[in-house]
Amino acid sequence: MEERKNKSFGIKYFLEGVLVTCLVVAVLYFVAMWLPLGGAPGKPDSFQAQRKIKEIERLIEKHYLGEVDEQQQTDYMFLGLVAGLGDRYSTYYTQEEYEKIKRAQDGAFIGIGITIVQRSEDQKLQVIDCMEDSPAAKAGVKAGDVIESINGTNAEGMTSSQAVELIQKSEDTAITMVLTREGSDAPVTVEIAKETVEMKSVEGEMxxxxxxxxxxxxxxxxxxxxxEKIYGELKDKGMQKLVIDLRDNPGGLVDGVCDTLSQILPEGVIVYTEDKDGNRNERDCEGKTPIDIPLAVLVNEGSASASEIFAGAVKDYGIGTLVGTTTFGKGIVQNTYQLSDGSVVKLTVSHYYTPKGNDINGTGITPDVEVEQPEDSETDVQLAKALEVLAS
Structure with a gap:
């Protein structure tokens, strides 16, 4: 009997202990949310910041007139955390946003090769560009066509983003579209095979x-x-001199510019970077195919980042003449870091330097021959100057 009584008391004390613990946790949570405790009040994860978020949420819930998209609120909160660094190149992307950016950076994607816009006057989807040799072009799609349906789904009121998503996420190997075309009495039905489509970033001519x-x-x-393809074709046609136009090229992938430069540079460093701890990373060229003809490179204030890596290497190795105006001056590199939910944070992580160790961040690269392009000029003054330099 005594043993049973002791056991009952033990259970009672245990339950009371659990209850007290829960009360303590609840009080601490309340204090954390509502009282301005110490620590570093300016930190995003401080008690004060968390309490302020709760205050704002309650005000929105109580007073805000419109609909609340809680996911958008959360995404903007993460975006603000990175934006608070004050670095225009560091940012936060949702998984969907980054997937679109990654496709553009890769330069190749599974699709049909058209550019679509939603017309403002009637909200209809219109093809404004159809890439040469793309699946859509082979199927007979033309710029100006209006899309009436995609795979049986009425396109009325559909945004261009929704249309692109419908095409890209379709599990079908072919896309069926019904189009209306100016000059054609009846709708046109086309079946377009989905293929890997390359976005053109290089054009050339003699x-x-x-x-x-x-x-x-x-x-x-x-x-x-x-x-490589266009450069080789021009050489096969007897090219004796070359102009490479980097004007208004915003940059892109470091791998992309280094692999391109490796086709024309002598052996040596293409570019090197240094991070916050002074760690140095070099990108080198084996110099197997250095350019052996006169070269002029066109640049302007819109030539940035990877374009400046290209221009800086050409200038430092003396393999060509830079013509135009001073470049943008972006001498820093960003890396992307994927978070557990698929979203991505992009952060500035290092400075880059030209082969001779020049830091062009904020200053840009001054061309060897400076010449402005007048806005009202009907001729390409800068290209004409580049041709003049090559002729001399």
């Missing part, structure tokens, strides 16, 4: 006097192979 011209609009994952 100018007069056997001068090759190559324009690079961005450095993506496929820029190097596109450059």
């Amino acid at each position: 100018l007069e006097n056997q001068i090759g011209y190559i324009q690079i609009t961005e450095f993506t994952g496929v820029t190097s192979s596109q450059f």
